[in-house]
Amino acid sequence: MMSGPQAIAASEAILEGERFQPEHGTHGMVSTSHQLASEVARKVLAEGGNAVDAAVTAGFALAVTQPRSGNIGGGGFMLISDDAHDKVIAIDYRETAPSAAYRTMFQDDDGNVVEERSRFSANASGVPGTVAGLALALDHYGTYSLAKALAPAITLAEDGFIVPKRFSDGLIEARERLTKWPESTKTFYKPDGSAYQAGERFIQPELAATLKRIAAHGPEEFYTGKTADYLIDTIQAHGGMMTKDDLANYTPKVRTPVHGTYRGYDVYSMSPPSSGGVHIIQILNMLEGDDIGAMGLNSAATIHVMSEAMKRAYADRSKYLGDSDFVDVPLKALTSKDYAKTLRAEFDLAHPTPSSDIGPGPVQRYESNETTHFSVADDSGLAVSNTYTLNFSYGSGLTVAGAGFLLNNEMDDFSSKPGVPNAYGLIGGEANAIEPNKRMLSSMSPTIVKKDGKNFLVTGSPGGSRIITTTLQVIMNVIDHDMNIQSAVSAPRIHDQWLPEELRIEQGISPDTVRLLEAMGHNVVTKPAMGASESILIEDGQFQGGADPRRATSSAMGL
Structure with a gap:
């Protein structure tokens, strides 16, 4: 069912067990970084959905309302604790390096790290995992269909939402980085190039169409369908190495926490x-x-x-x-x-x-x-802790043409050269060196x-x-x-x-x-x-x- 199309099948044995069937009107709590995401997640609980239903719904809503960090073009980790079955599982939907990646790809001919390459180029992006990861969690621990979990996000993208000051300030601060990409200028700024101001409505028709395609055809649409075509066409148009096979082969991992x-x-x-x-x-x-x-x-x-x-x-x-x-x-x-x-x-x-x-x-x-984090818990004993990211605010700054979402710059989280600090001043070693299909340290x-x-x-x-x-x-x-x-x-x-x-x-x-x-x-x-x-x-x-x-x-x- 999932993308890579093999993802769910690969995890069936690990996630075997009953689905939750909560009583209607579950009690619980949601805490997210955006009021609109909290509202839609709370409504899920009020209508009888469980904590995973609410978490996945919030995750997709944040991809619309908080594009600097909420995402479908990045990746993350989810922890699910299930008191009723005495288990805690970890879903790893971290991005992976493209299959053509190599350890010195962000160094110049003299072996010096070129920061711009790992942070603000088309090769700065790892293969995104968010759509596959959230869908996997929903399929095994939720009661909602993916289409139902996506519905609030689609509405927020299609009808728009009133932007808060933080949204406007972020786009003003990131203007130089975002407007170097025509796709991002078109998506996040007005036709005259100005930023949306607090109190104005922001509409994302291309993102709404992308979410509708995923709702209609499942997560594999993101990895092998029209969205995948848009994503790879954009990356390769700007000199990136990611391929359609990289997307098609992406699989989230279920791990022991x-x-x-x-x-x-x-x-x-x-x-x-x-x-x-x-x-x-x-x-x-x-x-x-x-x-x-x-x-x-x-x-x-x-x-x-x-x-x-x-x-x-x-x-x-x-x-x-x-x-x-x-x-x-x-x-x-x-x-x-x-x-x-x-x-x-x-x-x-x-x-x-x-x-x-x-x-x-x-x-x-x-x-x-x-990055953004959100937590959800319900009174059936189900709790979700989820952190996902594009890495930098607005990731690489590159928006997928025709699809309306930003790409991550997670490749900077590898050790571009062991011993050289990354953007956060963290020193990495051989264990986190770049390799094809590898997940970068987080x-x-x-x-x-x-x-x-x-x-x-x-x-x-x-x-x-x-x-x-x-x-x-x-x-x-x-x-x-x-x-x-x-x-x-x-x-x-x-x-x-x-x-x-x-x-x-x-x-x-x-x-x-x-x-x-x-x-x-x-x-x-x-x-x-x-x-x-x-x-x-x-x-x-x-x-x-x-x-x-x-x-x-x-x-x-x-x-």
Whole structure:
């Protein structure tokens, strides 16, 4: 049924089990980065659909209302927790490198990385996975048809929607990058070249036609039909290497999520090619022996040990993480509590360890990538945590002519040259080198925390390299600091990724705390807000939604 047309068949054995048939009028909560997506997802729950139905509907709605990050031209990860059947599964619909890709494709003749090639060219795009991934989830865990889940998105594209200020500001900021492509100029700007202003209606007829074709013919239309023709014609017209065979052969993967424990809670998160889940569990393991609650939220002592743990995790990321279908990722070692104890023993509680003194750890002895996130949960015990992306805001900036959607620039998430930082300053190694059909490493970390076997916290975030630390802090804020979900999502954040040598903070961290950290030797740098965690907390059968105020359009809605 699916695209590649083999996708569902390849996953049948893994996803065997009953479909959910919820009672009419399911209760639950949705939290997304756009009010219109939250509204249509909430309506799905109100009409008796389950959390997966609502999540897929929201995902397609965001592809219309939030084109800078919602997408059908990108990819992502979905975690589904099914209390009724005691299982948690991970759907990997990350993009793949085209079959003609090669490790030095973004280097010049002297071996230097040419950033423009991996970020803003037709070869910056990996083979998109969103349509196949969302359809797979719906087919196995939803009760809606794909056409029904697509209907609200089609209406929003065909009839248009009133744009908020954030939408208008984004197009103004991205004008230079987007208008270098005639297809993007036509799609996102008025005939006179001006940007749509807040309060004006934005209509996307070509995208509406694309979504209608997918609704009528299924996901394979995107990968082998008219939409596929539009996509490949556009890429090849601009010198890209992706082919129709690359699209036809795309298959989402069903994976086992990484699993750890923290203070008696079970933490499930995305497995490779995400590095996020591995390192969230690794950092929690390093911090579990400290009384973080007593040390205090965003105190100098707490931030210091968090920084030390983060640096060591990101150092390990630089060497060990990649697509586990291509490289041997030492998951057991990296998520081992014993390994975490050896790393924790290295911490100097009075001074930060210089990044130059930290490198990837000796894991062998312990072996026995502008994004959007949304969360949905219902009272049948089904929860969905989904993060998907185009990579940069508006991806490569290239719109598929005739189809009305932007393409990703995920190829930049590979190590264009091992040891050279990517756009987020992340160092990559051989494990994440470019190879044909390989999935590029990602920081996306959709996460579900369970308490006593039941869904407790559904969370995740956009934010590039800061996704991992943003998601980590929401978990810690709830478990260590006993915060309600809105407070946990809203609290100021910190981030340390080993290199560059800086402890990044948001506004809102006390100046006294900053002085203490600087006196210890930290290079503290205040930068713009990090992440946008759309989260849900479930306690005693009650749903709490936390919409991140860092995005003005964020919205949590329940019933």
